[in-house]
Amino acid sequence: MTDALLLETRDDTTAAWWRQAAVYQIYPRSFADANGDGLGDIPGIVSRADYLQELGIDAVWLSPFYPSALADGGYDVADYRDVDPRLGTLDDFDDMVAALHDRGIRVVVDIVPNHSSDLHEWFQEALAAGRGSAARERYIFREGSGPDGSEPPTDWTAAFGGSAWERVEDGQWFLHSFAPEQPDLNWDHPEVREDFLTTLRFWSDRGVDGFRIDVAHMLTKDLSEPLPSTAELELLPHDGNHPLHDRDDVHEVYAEWRRVFNEYDPPRTAVAEAWVSTPERRAKYASAEGLGQAFNFDLLVADFDATQFRTIISDNLAQARTTGSSTTWVLSNHDVTRHATRYGLAPLAGRTGVKQGVEWVAAGGPGDQLDRELGLRRAHAATLLLLGLPGSTYLYQGEELGLQEVAEIGPDERQDPAFFRGAEFDGLGRDGCRVPLPWTASGSSFGFGAGDAHLPQPEWFAEHAVDVEESDPSSTLSLYREALRLRRELQTDESLEWIETGRADVLRFARPNGWQIVTNFGTEPFDLGTDAADVVLGTVVDGAVSGDSTVWIAPGLLG
Template sequence: MSEVHSLDTHDDLDTHDDAAWWRQAAVYQIYPRSFADATGDGIGDVAGILSRVDYLAELGIDAVWLSPFYPSALADGGYDVDDYRDVDPRLGTLDDFDAMVDALHERGIKVIIDIVPNHTSNRHEWFQEALAAGRGSAARDRYIFREGTGPDGSQPPTDWVSVFGGPAWERVDDGQWYFHNFATEQPDLNWDNPEVREDFLTTLRFWSDRGVDGFRIDVAHMLTKDLSEPLPSSAELALLPQDGTHPLIDRDEVHEIYAEWRTVFDSYDPPRTAVAEAWVSTPERRAKYASAEGLGQAFNFDLLVADFDAAEFRRIIADNLAQATLSGSSTTWVLSNHDVTRHATRYGLPALDGRAVKQGVEWVRAGGPAADLDREQGRRRAEAATMLLLGLPGSTYLYQGEELGLHEVAEITPEQRQDPAFFRGAEFDGFGRDGCRVPLPWSADGSSFGFGADGAHLPQPAWFADYAVDVEAADPASTLSLYRKALRLRRSLQTDERLEWRETDRDDVLRFARPNGWQVVTNFGTEPFDLGSDADAVVLTTQPLRDGVLPGEATAWLRA
């Protein structure tokens, strides 16, 4: 674990404009089914989140983002939604949700929820109605149904492959086929249908009226489609430019939808916020989602595929700050989430020239052989990278468990896995994403390390005991202690969105200054970096200074 070095300060409570809170927020992503289990059934729930609000407050975050908690068969970890305006009974009730929101708000923590607009589940009442109504019905027009090909229509309309592997079309009993970009259980909606558009406006109002402060929009770039005949083949599809005219991805008219959503968001005081998950081809395309007339902010995932490398980090930081300036938004920084190998593990593996996610995939695929992973190096680098991000202008998204320094869990057998990407043979963001979704360890003891009364829905390895919250909370040199101190200090650091690079005469050391006197220095190399007289201004480090020298793979915060 790291040693935390800091100076006592008393200026950590700067108040920011409430309407613009999102611009530089520290947001903590909760994967509800793996956060805390209050009912003892092995699945995390809303009451479990409520039981841990003091932990979240002590951590020092500005907001939580809740991954889906809606009724679901869990064909895709809750992203197959049965009902957008309810809570899964296994996770609680709407009253439980209201109590959780109130408790978080009482502690100054905003609430962001996931909206999944590209598809419903196949158990959604609309889809069940579509199956019963038959060809040409208004119910089927809410989805994308087509006749098959071949003499008897027994072949799918195209040879397209879904994101999770396998055909992107599924045949129903009367012979028609429906389109699903993801799992078979996730039929895509038809966003040309006015009823679909109006229903999602109702959903946004429903949750906004319950006090939700913002929304994370799942695959925001995939809603609108052009499926006019003739449909291209997979090979032809792969060659089409993603410039706003692609049949399936990032079409220009999707922004008409988000303009309607913005009208709803701005009808509240303060306006509701939104952030797009938009995997698009260029910065200019991403900026459209982050515009003030649209969702307002878009995820920057560039660091998810970057190695622990100073030049890569500087290029990505500079590019994304420039993009934010052009769009008038603020950028987002993220190193881990529910879809990718945890960054402590990625950084403890041999570098693959910017293919960090693929590198993590291959390690998990091999069952996580211990010889390949330097856990201590991964921890050092993860802490250094996180402290660098927390010092940057813009909002930072943290994924549950990273504050404990958790590594990816590779010790999951095929019969224990739940991710459809694993079962369909897809390499989408991982060899199955279960390894980053394992329930959190709250205590060193017990059958589920304090996650719940008895067991957890994914297996927790024995080494989780060393990373449990109660162990780290008692250790001032732990990763948890570092996060708590950094997040508290960050509130006085984030008062202006400007950044100025400072030269270090080292290719492997980055240094930048913020206008209010704060500076951040990250040593990506293994050779120490001498801070000279500036060592007296150090407020926080991920590793202790040695005679004014910053060790390798470490970050320091300074205040002039």
């Protein structure tokens, strides 16, 4: 089979490849370092293209690789239509797209439209131009409060902590919803809207298949005077008219984007990162007239619990049917504690952020607070359940190796602004899930590159290195490879039917072709009876599914 045919035959309908895709998120600076400078880069991804093919994924999603001062791990973008020179060149990017496409792997890139870097040429022009200039209209500048304007315009707090306003030399203040190095763009400005359409075409013309939209719910804002206080904002409903979040008019932006996506054959895809209040609000981002798909993050804040999983699965499949989209499943990403760690900690009743689990690990030490074996076993079970669900599944680099969160990072080694600015929702910040991958059991950076890695790797990474796991048929990597291979063979229509098990801690469902998934969230074995003979993935002991594990049943479905 030729490379071109391979790309086209991965899915029954090429334009709908994304609906049940297995997408692998690459955090480029921590994936593979080809030039030995400590940062992962685009040539490093090319060097591992065979690994990605052998894993069996349908697409990769690249976190930002654009020129950036790394004030927020690359989410402070200085130029939306170039590659950070530390990570490579546009030619390197083209080589990567070709290498992945040749292996039947599509490419999704991150777009960060709410804010730019303060080093972006527009913001530098705004600083130089001064008060009342046209250049400042592309951002959100305001006069300060108080008799001399020396106080911020409002008492709003940024997501990473501290004031959401930063003062510039001439006395005005600009809005930054995240770090001060990330000034918010003004999406009422026609030049901002037009420039992002140019950016979408730029990457689509280079062969990019889709886009992940960072904080898609925050672009448009109503900043009519007088600006409300934090207390006043908290009293306002999130009904599409909130001044700052999830406004109905943001979908005018995405309708424009959809028209650009549809200029291509097949149409480019998009998925929204939209933290919104209800499934109905999220559905607006997943509409066919808009981005087409939106992340559901419900499992990121759920315990390893059968009732929670079933409710979340049922609700999101119902929502997908309403929108005509497909849902997304995700257990780990670059912003949250790795699920192998979350599931090895005691449930945190009423927790408001998944990072609290890392605080436990750091405070008591992994040996005191974290059951690594239990966490990994549950992570395997949850992942196998997700890969059996209709919809697309997003995997985060390193989870296929069974990596835990890295808590052993000193304050002087951390990089995340959420840590330094004291953002409560992030606890110790997000560096622990962004540590560079171990490719070999030896070497100064476990094969990540020729020198030290930009974040410290713990010694226990050696046992999870790719060269160790790929030769071990019982490893996490072997499990992922086999699960993704079988998933491709067994994939069927986007529906499921629950099968009652008689136990509240055991979930069982069937896909339309007879493929079944059974997950035992409890501790007591669950007897499969005669179905045990048809298990194709997972382990049965004396005809039963052990606690904290998942099996796949495929009667007569495999050749």
